Structures are given as structure tokens and as C-alpha cells.
Amino acid sequence: MMFPFKFRMFKKFAYCVFIFSCFYRLAHVCLCEVITLNYFYCLASNNYIFGIGKENGSISEDIIRNAVSATEDGFMTLVRRSFGIKPLIAAMGSCCLVGVIWKGTLHIANLGDSRAVIGSTGRSNKIVAEQLTKEHNACKEEIRRELKSLHPEDSQIVVMKHGTWRIKGIIQVSKSIGDAYLKRPEFSFDPSFPRFHLPDPISRPVLSAEPSMCSRVLQPNDKFVIFASDGLWEHMTNQEAAEIVHNNPRTGSARRLLQAALTEAARKREMRYKDLQKVEKGIRRFFHDDITVVVIFIDHEMQKKNVNVPELSIKGFIDTVGPSKFRSFQEPQ
Template sequence: MFSWLARAFSACLRPVRQYARMSKDDNDDGSDSPSTVDDALVWFRDLEKHSGGEFSFAVVQANEVLEDHSQVETGSDGVFVGVYDGHGGPEASRFINDHLFRHLMRIAQEKGSMSEDIIKNAVSATEDGFLTLVRRSYGIKPLIAAMGSCCLFGVIWKGTLYVANLGDSRAVIGSVRRSNKIIAEQLNREHNASKEEVRRELRALHPEDSEIVVMKQGTWRIKGIIQVSRSIGDAYLKRPEFSFDPSFPRFHLPDPIRRPVLTAEPSICSRVLQPNDKFIIFASDGLWDHLTNQEAAEIVHNNPRTGIARRLLKAALNEAARKGKRTYKELQKVKKGMRRCFHDDITVIVVFIDHELLGKRNVPVPQVSIKGFIDTVGPSQFRSFQEME
């Protein structure tokens, strides 16, 4: 394992041209126009409609296999946005992409409403479903027990915004204040051991474990392994029957866990949208590694809606290139897998709020499901909400 890490680190230091995609379509002119983002690893939908406004969607792949999955679901009374940042492989994030929204629709229709409890139950059903899959697959594919995903999603339903989060993705709302100044407000708490409050919480929950969080390779990690304290999956840190033996050194714990080290309990907030609330940015941590909340909000506020998610991607990639002592053009040519030396997979979804449309009936908006990067479009189950009164 250590020799593999050494080779990977060495490869990151080699000239980027050794990994260049030999094509001539990198026509970046140095401007901030999203049209100049010409990158084989970027997927986007520049502007689409939802019942209360519009949205822009973009994804860039960095890993050999994309671990970010994402979706937007539009309906006559609302919109659903999901960003699922996987780790250890794409299986958990893909599972959430396929099941979370369905659970939410099923439970909401049974209850005839939307609420924080309904959202919590949908997350719980998704976690239970994935752990069942782990249990069935563990004998032939043991590493599935080390696969997990952060999970950030939001629902705008009849003028109320609900945001739920597990992990370190982030939702930021942009609101206009005096003199047309945009103010960025982070809506969710991040569950990452780099945060002092998260370390305090973990130590309080596990007073008997002096190594519940340890500094490793310059980063605070739970049990020296993982940074996020809440996730879907990561069964080996939640159920003792999925613990790894020493033949899996990366995931092996010296002592079996007595109770879950990670949880699937989401943090949830809700707010009635006000006229000065203009947009929400949902993004995986790959974006926030390079942009502050305020920087991202100002980019959205000061530029056209069309292509705004791509514009945010480009701003983050420009910063990643600068930190890596590369030009933006050089970074564009780096292949997947090697791109991870410079930045993470990044998903960005910007949802604009047009208050004159909120709550209106008979708004001609397609009821569609869009899955990011894999680029599948189909009818959305959001239409079942029409029956909820």
C-alpha cells in the first residue's frame, strides 16, 4: 500500500504534459466566460426551469471513477436537489441517487405533507437499504463495507426550503441586503473532524476512547481513518460484524468497535423563503476547498444565470491550478485519476428563486429528473406531490 502511495505522489510531481489529452479543443482565452470551460471531464446543464425559478448544474470529474452523484427533480409544487459525495468507491453515492428521493416521495405522500421528520425518515430508509446491500454483498465483495457517501439535499416545497446534510458538502443561500449587496449564509452544519465542534462532539459521545479522533498526516481523522463523522454507508465503522482484519490495513481497527463510530443522523434546517432570498448554491466540498461562501455568492450575484454553475466550477479550477503551480490550460489536459492530485470531484447546483412564481398553480414546468454527469433525463416522481394537500 505504501509503495502505491509513493508512486501516486511521485506521479503528481511529474510534468502535466505527460498526462495531456492530445486534442486541440482547449480554447480557453483567460476570460471568465463559462463558454471557455472546454474540458472532457466537465458535464453541465447551463439553465433549466423549475416551478419556482431556474437552476444551473455542473460536475467535473477528478477521480478515476466519479464518486460524486447528483440529481435535480422538478415538480409543479417544488424542486428537489441532491449532492452525494462518495468515498471508497461510487456504490454508496449511486445508491443514494437511486433511492433517497423515492423514499422521500413515498413517505411524504403517505403523510400528505413535507416536514423535517419526513426527511429524517427518508434518510434512515436509505441508510437501512444500503446496509442491507452491504450485508448481502459482504461475502463476495468485502470492501463494500468501507464505501460511504456524504449526503446533502434540499427541497423547496410551497415556499419553504428544507436542507438536510450528512458530511461536509455545503448549501449556501444568497440574500440581497442594502445597496444590492449579496450576503452569503451557510445553511448546514458540516460534519468533519477538522471542525473543533465536531471533535468535541465525538469525544463527548465516546469518552472511553482516547483515539476517537487523532491527527494523522496533518489532518484530524476519526479513528485515524476518515474525516466525516456522519454518512450513508461506511458499515465497518457502524456495525462490528463488518470490521476488517489486518489484511485490509487501510480500514483495519486495532480494537473492534463497541458501538457506531459514525452515524447517519442528518442535520436538518428549514426556513420560509423571503423576498430577499435570491438563490441557493448546493455543492460538494470540492468547490468549497477553493472558494469561500461569499466568493461563490458574489460570482452568482454578479453574472448571468446561464452557465453560472460552470462559472463556479471554472473559478474553483483556476484556484486549484494556481495552488498546483499550473496554468488553467494545463489543468484542463490532466486525465481523470491524475486530476485528483489537484482537486476533488466537484458538483455544483445553483437554484434561483423567483418569488413571483412560488405558490402559483398551473406553471408550465416540465416534471423531470436529471441525474448529473451520467446525463439521464426522465419523468420525475415529484408529480405525486400534486395529490398532497
């Protein structure tokens, strides 16, 4: 299953990519998921990044970091207003992977275990994959050590449950947007919500919304960037993904990666790909995690030429052409 993302493009080498992979998709709180996405679109893509960027004449790590912070604050305000009516909104959370290419520099912010991988050509024109993001998942020993260091008084900060390391026995990721019940004591759940109830209530946040940042000046041999949720990376390596993109036509690259991941997921369950496709959505989660993929190709020649590039705003699988918020950054001709 794929989830909504937002993509905006404007010439002069500027792109924005937003990918979401929601943890909890409970039927009776689907509206919360939509609200979560809209909050990020409004705060990060439409207002904060572009507004502050326009004032400074550029986009930087600090601007993106502050946009993520504004998104978290905005959603927490929504949780506070809605908790009494729809308490499960406090359990809504999302990984967040943001990529911005601005004037030849790629900026990435990451919360959770989504991943950005850049494909660059090496010797003999062979593609080489490089992971740009750090994954905030309790399966990583580094993350477990960090959590234990931050919470030395809590012997249950990270526990093994159902064969997987989980924070407080519930969640795998250590950073996210939302998940208010693991960040604010006032949003804790009572035993009537057994899935999210903590026997020992938290006194301070056990999850963070502080993103890991990465900036990279793009080089002529950098060819493309793959942005994908962890559902893809469970079934292929960085190098395998890069080779699939590099060795095939550009058109359909993301779909090709998705199909390769699902084929491998089916193989692991001793199924055929076409049989996996027949499994109903509600049951598919037992076979593979949700997968969202975006592939951005880097055309260095376009930066040198005065090429007319259509303004694109793509949201939730619907291609639209219209005004872009990058218009405010257009350089004089």
C-alpha cells in the same frame, strides 16, 4: 471531477436535489458506488419522501430524516448480503446533501461536509451569503469535542494524521451514508486490508447517519441556493461563490463556480488552469478534491402565477424531460 446527482422539479415551488461525493473510488468496487447512488434514488427520492409526503399532504423535516434513515438501512442490508463476496463494500461511503423546496419552505438534510449556501439581496441590492448547513468534519473543534464526549474511553477516536484530524486515523467526516466498517463491528477488516484495518476493533459506531436538518421559509430577497461538495469550498468562501452567481448570467452558474475553484486550485500549485486540465484523472486527486455543484434559482413570481413548468428529471449530467414523482403532489387547478 464531478459525481452524479439527481434533480427533480415540478411547479408549485417544489424541487428535489441530491448531491453525492463518494470517499472511496477504488477501481474494483466501482459497482458499489453505482449501487449506493441507486439505493438513495429508489428509497429517498422515488419512494420514501414522495410516498409518505403524499399521505401527509406535505414534506417535513421528519419525512426527510426518515428517508435518510431508510437509505442507510437499505444500504446496510446490501452490505450484509455482499460482504462475504465483496468485502470492500463495507468501506464504501458517501456524504449526502438533500434539499427540498416545498410550498415556499426550504428543507435541507446534511451528512458530512458538503454545504448549502443561500444568496439573498441586502442593501443596495448587494448579495449576502448565508451558510445553511453544519459540516460534520473532524477539522472542526466542535466535532472533535463531540466525538471525545461520545467516546471517552477511546484515546484514538480522533488523531492527527498527515496534517489532518481524522476519526480513528482514517476518515475526516463524522456522518455519512455507508462506511459500515466504522459503524458495525461485524464488518471490520483484518490486516489484509491495511487501509481500513483498525488495530483496536470498534464495539459501537464511531460514525453516524443522523442528518443535521435545517428549514427556512423563503423570503422575497432569497435569490438562489448553492449546493456543493467540500471540494468547491476548499477554494472559495461562501461570499465569493454567491458573488460569482449573482454577478453573472444564470446559464452556466455551476460550471462557472467549478472553473473558479479549479483556477484557484491551479494557482495554489503554481500552475495555469489549462495545465491543470491536462492532468490525468487518477492524478488530479493530488491537486484538488472532487467537486459537485448545483445552483437552484428561486423565482418567487412563479409561485403567484399559473405558469406551465416542464417536469424535469436530471440524473448524471443527462437532461431528460418526463414524468416526475412530484406529480402526485399536484394541486387541483
